[in-house]
Amino acid sequence: MAVRLAVTAAFLFPFFTPVASVDLTVTPGAVGPEVVEATVQRILLSDIFSDDFSLLRRIALVETADGKDSAAFAGGLAGGIWRLTPEAFTRTTELAEGDWGSYYTDLRRSALGVDWRDVTYTDLQTPLISALAARIYIMMTSTPVDKVAYGLAPQALYWKLQYNKDGDEAQFIAKVTEMExxxxxxxxxxxxxxxDASLSVGDEGFARSKNFVKQVVEAFNIGPRDDQTRVGCLQFSHEVSLAFDLDNHDNKEGILRAVDEIAYKGGGTAMGSAIDFIRQNSFTEEHGARPTQYAVPRVAVILTDGKTNKEFPILFPSALAHRDGITIYCIGVGAADDSELTVIASRPVASHVMHVLSYAAIDYLQNIMATRTCRETTEIAVGHPVVTDLQEGEARFISYEIDRTEGATLKFVTSSGLVTVYLSSEVPNPNEAVYDYKVQTDGRVDLFIDPALLGSSSRYKRATGVVTPSHVTVYTAIYAHTNGTQLYVESRGGNNADHGYPPPASTDPPDGGEHAPYRSHASPGPTASVPVAVAAVCATSAIFAQLQF
Structure with a gap:
């Protein structure tokens, strides 16, 4: 995953400094929470497996403290971060073609690009391979197949019975609870x-739905600022009934009271009307939604236990909502129609559709829902600016669809405060574990995405001969390091980077990742490279970098 960075002086004498882009998910021996979370996200994004309800993330914590527990590796490699046993790993390599063999094909053809039949046990020191081995094993040993328990206690029981027979269920629950x-x-x-307030839900089910909303709200930083979350709520039966808009309550207590006051109506299931209402009313500035230039994600969470009435179709409303940049999560309860949920939800389906057996079970999803919504990106059209304030520790995740024929220039400006900017064409939330380009600035940085270097961002498309699309998605993550950081992002087609200043004396390479407490002898795993052409202007400098998309 090599990237060449060229710093061009005003004298036009080129000076080349090699800088490697980073993907610690395929780096043998890399460990830590960021590595684990990036690895789990990559598997979810592949859409190969069903939702594991955070089980993979939790096993990494309990088994090896995300790879940082030296005692866990006292006996040697022990299956990498997920510490799968040799016997369990062998089972993952013996899937019959008639049963689960399609998973091998999906892994090879997906963006992960892994041929599982070539993987050996020693390869499990690579985080992605260790996680995939664990996920395949979980798929094989779940009952029914690939239907993972969604509650913490049932997951702890599964872990004890199938994954680590010497483990302690109570310790599993305690460690996960402490983390979350x-x-x-x-x-x-x-x-x-x-x-959903249809007749099939009933008073008890509706009360549990309201309790779920309250539990998720507790995990948000509620308030009117750009870095805070706003919440709205509605119910739908044969018609849509608004409970409160996004700007009706700017504190957690007010929202919790308002949820308690929602009265169950009963009736049909006008899900299509609810989606239309969300798009045409809830996510408008008149009803409290932040302007698109603030780059605040717009997320709808739909809870339902049935099938929509025929007079309220869902296909067209869902497509329009997706087009308008609304991310939709669907939580199906009991007899909810999975085919409908798949149509309504955003992609990938594995991380945006959750199906539980009863309303009593939705309580288990509160942490999962809060975590996933917190990572959503905002798609901004090239040519539209972003103006927002950030607090220390806050991030903005923004994606751009960039024309392959002309490229685009992204200009990041902070009038106050320090930010770190990461770019990637592979993952929606690039950070220290996975990124293709990284720069830190307390002034301005211009990044030109060169169309000459834009290739296919998907190994699957390259392998199967799919026609190269006219645009490529570039994900950016901007992290603030100080309170009161004022951020302005400008995007324009073509090369508009300002490069009329001399470069700095040196360019620091990206930070390295943490390594596991055991010696690594394996060769590096497969990597994907993402070249970008970049011009960075930091007060007195112009930096040109080339990355490959």
Missing amino acids: KGQVCKIGIDVVFAL
Whole structure:
């Protein structure tokens, strides 16, 4: 995953400094929470497996403290971060073609690009391979196949019976609870909950739906600032009934009271009407949604237990909502129609559709929902600016569809405060674990995405001969390091980078990742390279970098 960075002086004498882009998910021996979370996200994004309800993330924590527990590796490699046993790994390599062999094909053809039949046990020191081995094993040993338990206690029981027979269920629950308690999303989001209030839900089911909303709200930093979350809510039966808009309550207590006051109506299931209402009303500035230039994600969470009435179709409303940049999560309960949920939800389906057996079970999803919504990106059209304020520790995740014929220039400007900018064409939330380009600035940085270097961002497309699309998605993540950071991002087609200043004396390479407490002898795993042409202007410098997309 090599990237060449060229710093061009005013004298036009080129000076080349090699800088490697980073993907610690395929780096043998890399460890830590960021590595684990990036690895789990890559598997979810592949859409190969069903939702594991955070089980993979939790096993990494319990088995090896995300690879940082030296005691876990006292006996040697022990299956990498996920510490799968040799016997369990062998089972993952013996899937019959008639049963689960299609998973091998999916892995090879997906963006992960892994031929599982070539993987050996020693390869499990690579985080992605260790996680895939664990995920395949979970798929094989779940009952029914690939239907993972969604509650913490049932997951702990599964782990004890199938994954680690010497493990302690109580310790599993305690460690996971400690990790997940008190987690607060520091990223501003506009979230609208749509609650099914049809007759099949009943008073008890509706009460549990309201309780779920309250539990998720507890994990958000509620308030009116750009870095805080706003919440709206509605119910739908034969018609849509608004409970409160995004701007009706700017504190957590007010939202919780408003949810308690929602009265169950009963009736049909006008899900299509609810989606239309969310798009045409809830996510408008008149009803409290932040302007698109703030780059605040717009997220709808739909809870339903049935099938929509025929007079309220869902296909067209869902397509329009997706087109308008609304991310939709669907939580199906009981007899909810999975085919409908798949149509309504955003992609990938594995991370945006959750199906539980009863309303009593939705309580288990609160942490999962809060975590996933906190990572959503905002798609901004090239040519539209972003103007927002960030607090320390907050991030903005922005994606751009860039024309392959002309490329685009992204200009990041901070009038106050320090930010780190990561770019990637592979993952929606690039960070220290996975990125293709990284720069830090407390002034301005111009990045030109050169069309001459834009290739296919998907190994699957390259392998199967799919026609190269006219645009490529570039993901950016901007992290603030100080409170009161004022951020302005300008995007324009073509090369508009300002490069009329001399370069700095040196360019620091990217930070390295943490390594596991055991010696690594394996060769590096497969990597994907993403070349970008970049011009960075930091007060007195112009930096040109080339990365390959």
